[in-house]
Amino acid sequence: MKVFVLIFFTLTVVQLQIAAQDPKRIIQSALDLQNGSSNMGEMEMTLVRPKYTRSISMKSWSHGNDYFMIYIVTPARDKGQVFLKRSNDMWNWMPNISRMIKIPPSMMAQNWMGSDFTNDDLVKMNSLVEDYEHKLTGEETIEGFDCHIIELIPKPNSAVVWGKIVIWIAKDQYYQLKAEYYDEDFDLINKMEASDIRQFDDRKLPSKLVMTPLNKQGQQTILHYKSITFSVDLPESFFSQQNMKSIK
Numbered sequence: 103m104k105v106f107v108l109i110f111f112t113l114t115v116v117q118l119q120i121a122a123q124d125p126k127r128i129i130q131s132a133l134d135l136q137n138g139s140s141n142m143g144e145m146e147m148t149l150v151r152p153k154y155t156r157s158i159s160m161k162s163w164s165h166g167n168d169y170f171m172i173y174i175v176t177p178a179r180d181k182g183q184v185f186l187k188r189s190n191d192m193w194n195w196m197p198n199i200s201r202m203i204k205i206p207p208s209m210m211a212q213n214w215m216g217s218d219f220t221n222d223d224l225v226k227m228n229s230l231v232e233d234y235e236h237k238l239t240g241e242e243t244i245e246g247f248d249c250h251i252i253e254l255i256p257k258p259n260s261a262v263v264w265g266k267i268v269i270w271i272a273k274d275q276y277y278q279l280k281a282e283y284y285d286e287d288f289d290l291i292n293k294m295e296a297s298d299i300r301q302f303d304d305r306k307l308p309s310k311l312v313m314t315p316l317n318k319q320g321q322q323t324i325l326h327y328k329s330i331t332f333s334v335d336l337p338e339s340f341f342s343q344q345n346m347k348s349i350k
Contacts, residue, residue, distance in 0.1 A: 149258035
């Protein structure tokens with residue numbers, strides 16, 4: 103009986119170790135930590151350019167992987183603009199001209215609000231879990247955290263922006279601390295770095311993201327998370343075109 107228990111315990115430990123090394127599960131765990139089942143937050147995005155700096159403050163709401171909304175608070179000229187993602191569709195409400203614009207898939211690679219994040223980056227249009235094949239390629243220590251290095255290659259026929267993504271995820275905490283974005287020729291285009299771990303509601307997360315385009319000297323976009331609340335009661339009906347026009 104003791105031998106059976108020992109064998110069972112050993113097999114269980116091995117299975118857990120194998121599961122912990124599954125790159126798809128690691129990516130999913132990082133996304134679950136970052137997004138939760140639902141959340142709402144406030145953030146500020148600073149666009150750094152060689153000749154100027156501009157800031158945008160915003161509120162956001164999300165539910166699962168399919169529903170996401172952003173409301174622009176400042177600057178005054180952009181105040182009231184709303185971006186909505188429902189499943190694979192994305193819209194932009196522009197109150198100054200009372201116009202609702204549907205953003206086509208062909209525009210997902212374009213920069214969002216003049217930043218170095220693409221439309222796709224910000225609204226999570228494409229699932230890092232479902233649209234890519236995943237491969238563990240190494241380990242590295244970043245900001246004192248031992249990280250898995252995971253390579254993501256798009257699956258055939260996946261409608262994605264990037265030809266390859268490489269992500270660094272902390273082994274025990276599942277923080278996404280670094281990412282590199284490559285085009286279809288596998289040339290490195292953008293680099294994202296995360297830092298300043300803070301307590302948000304019931305979990306700790308990086309509070310600062312810096313996106314740097316490698317071919318544009320002196321340019322980057324800095325995203326600061328000011329607050330995030332998780333497990334918020336947000337029905338699917340909240341994420342509607344009608345609500346885009348009234349949300350504050």
